[in-house]
Amino acid sequence: xxxxxxxxxxxxxxxxxxxxxxxxxxxxxxxxxxxxxxxxxxxxxxxxxxxxxxxxxxxxxxxxxxxxxxxxxxxxxxxxxxxxxxxxxxxxxxxxxxxxxxxxxxxxxxxxxxxxxxxxxxxxxxxxxxxxxxxxxxxxxxxxxxxxxxxxxxxxxxxxxxxxxxxxxxxxxxxxxxxxxxxxxxxxxxxxxxxxxxxxxxxxxxxxxxxxxxxxxxxxxxxxxxxxxxxxxxxxxxxxxxxxxxxxxxxxxxxxx
Amino acid sequence: xxxxxxxxxxxxxxxxxxxxxxxxxxxxxxxxxxxxxxxxxxxxxxxxxxxxxxxxxxxxxxxxxxxxxxxxxxxxxxxxxxxxxxxxxxxxxxxxxxxxxxxxxxxxxxxxxxxxxxxxxxxxxxxxxxxxxxxxxxxxxxxxxxxxxxxxxxxxxxxxxxxxxxxxxxxxxxxxxxxxxxxxxxxxxxxxxxxxxxxxxxxxxxxxxxxxxxxxxxxxxxxxxxxxxxxxxxxxxxxxxxxxxxxxxxxxxxxxx
Numbered sequence: 238x239x240x241x242x243x244x245x246x247x248x249x250x251x252x253x254x255x256x257x258x259x260x261x262x263x264x265x266x267x268x269x270x271x272x273x274x275x276x277x278x279x280x281x282x283x284x285x286x287x288x289x290x291x292x293x294x295x296x297x298x299x300x301x302x303x304x305x306x307x308x309x310x311x312x313x314x315x316x317x318x319x320x321x322x323x324x325x326x327x328x329x330x331x332x333x334x335x336x337x338x339x340x341x342x343x344x345x346x347x348x349x350x351x352x353x354x355x356x357x358x359x360x361x362x363x364x365x366x367x368x369x370x371x372x373x374x375x376x377x378x379x380x381x382x383x384x385x386x387x388x389x390x391x392x393x394x395x396x397x398x399x400x401x402x403x404x405x406x407x408x409x410x411x412x413x414x415x416x417x418x419x420x421x422x423x424x425x426x427x428x429x430x431x432x433x434x435x436x437x438x439x440x441x442x443x444x445x446x447x448x449x450x451x452x453x454x455x456x457x458x459x460x461x462x463x464x465x466x467x468x469x470x471x472x473x474x475x476x477x478x479x480x481x482x483x484x485x486x487x488x489x490x491x492x493x494x
Numbered sequence: 495x496x497x498x499x500x501x502x503x504x505x506x507x508x509x510x511x512x513x514x515x516x517x518x519x520x521x522x523x524x525x526x527x528x529x530x531x532x533x534x535x536x537x538x539x540x541x542x543x544x545x546x547x548x549x550x551x552x553x554x555x556x557x558x559x560x561x562x563x564x565x566x567x568x569x570x571x572x573x574x575x576x577x578x579x580x581x582x583x584x585x586x587x588x589x590x591x592x593x594x595x596x597x598x599x600x601x602x603x604x605x606x607x608x609x610x611x612x613x614x615x616x617x618x619x620x621x622x623x624x625x626x627x628x629x630x631x632x633x634x635x636x637x638x639x640x641x642x643x644x645x646x647x648x649x650x651x652x653x654x655x656x657x658x659x660x661x662x663x664x665x666x667x668x669x670x671x672x673x674x675x676x677x678x679x680x681x682x683x684x685x686x687x688x689x690x691x692x693x694x695x696x697x698x699x700x701x702x703x704x705x706x707x708x709x710x711x712x713x714x715x716x717x718x719x720x721x722x723x724x725x726x727x728x729x730x731x732x733x734x735x736x737x738x739x740x741x742x743x744x745x746x747x748x749x750x751x
Contacts, residue, residue: 331704333659337662366623403622403625405594405633432693436623448588452588
């Protein structure tokens with residue numbers, strides 16, 4: 238998504254050229270390209286698919302069918318990790334505790350299907366500014382509280398610096414998640430202000446914002462995390478530029494932080 | 495601030511006419527009108543000043559002089575409550591725990607001056623989306639953690655639904671703050687999406703958004719809070735309208751929720 242302007246074949250070719258060993262993919266471009274073809278494309282370039290984004294949005298009418306499809310797509314891509322973004326309040330709703338309880342129930346209903354297919358569900362807490370319209374799971378403690386009802390091999394969490402950097406309780410939750418083997422993905426983005434309207438597409442290039450990303454990497458290392466580190470920038474200004482150039486810049490920024 | 499388009503005399507006259515028994519004031523219009531004159535204006539209309547906004551911004555060079563001035567202004571207005579918004583990270587800074595520690599130290603330095611003048615310092619946690627640029631105190635637990643270092647008569651917290659509604663730990667913190675007599679202000683605003691650019695001026699009219707405001711009022715009542723309930727809407731669309739009309743609408747919305 239950081240370089241969503243790049244068609245999949247170019248994305249994969251540039252990653253291979255730059256020594257990026259894996260890519261996290263989103264469902265829309267994968268489905269447009271063909272899931273089997275996308276899997277072959279990445280595999281033939283010697284890369285891995287680090288995760289698939291996203292399942293979740295459990296308030297949608299067709300959530301169960303859609304999430305099973307997402308599990309199938311993750312399995313077909315050869316990734317073991319499906320990221321779940323829970324969705325917000327139902328239209329006109331104000332019952333936040335109720336919405337959170339329904340998310341936990343929906344994840345529980347999805348676990349057996351995913352486990353049978355070797356796909357781990359990774360619950361992603363989103364920044365509290367998305368609690369109404371995108372994700373009622375707002376903290377790592379909440380995500381972990383849901384994940385802990387299930388075996389760690391099947392359900393874990395996503396640690397994304399953009400969403401968690403402000404939370405003084407997050408470091409302890411990272412340690413707890415790491416000790417239990419529940420950190421299923423680690424994603425980097427920086428926090429830059431002012432936020433744009435709608436607040437979705439203002440994630441900053443690594444090193445340009447307020448987050449101590451090096452400190453976060455050290456925190457994950459201390460927690461025993463040895464998996465991939467993904468960079469996920471939703472940023473209109475980056476999307477408007479040449480994708481290969483943005484990818485090269487991102488690789489340099491990643492190495493610097 | 496909900497009707498900042500109204501000059502102070504009109505604000506006071508309309509509040510008196512509508513049966514609003516008190517007003518929370520901001521420093522800028524008070525200073526422009528003259529602090530003594532503003533105090534007399536409110537008093538002569540039979541209203542009280544519920545709080546003064548705001549001290550804080552402890553990363554500014556002149557924070558100590560400015561905060562002492564704010565205490566003096568609160569005392570002159572006859573309100574016992576000065577709201578503190580801590581300020582964000584220093585320019586280019588990334589040390590969020592360090593910034594939070596410095597805020598606690600600065601508040602500690604201000605307490606004796608305020609206590610001598612009969613002014614309570616009310617620490618306001620702002621939504622985590624303001625952590626970088628406006629307020630490093632992001633949760634009620636954090637605000638209360640600072641307040642609890644000092645006597646409740648001198649330092650407490652502000653409970654503002656807009657900033658806290660997403661936090662599943664807030665209800666327990668409200669109960670704890672209430673039991674200790676540390677809820678020094680209670681403010682209402684609703685959460686509406688999409689957020690505007692900069693995210694400052696998108697607070698929704700009561701009843702139009704995602705927050706269970708009636709539930710929050712019940713929570714504060716259970717916590718033993720009997721003080722004023724303020725409505726604080728930062729909203730460009732409301733500011734662009736006739737102030738008296740917005741005030742009337744707000745009174746109706748307040749009664750409905």
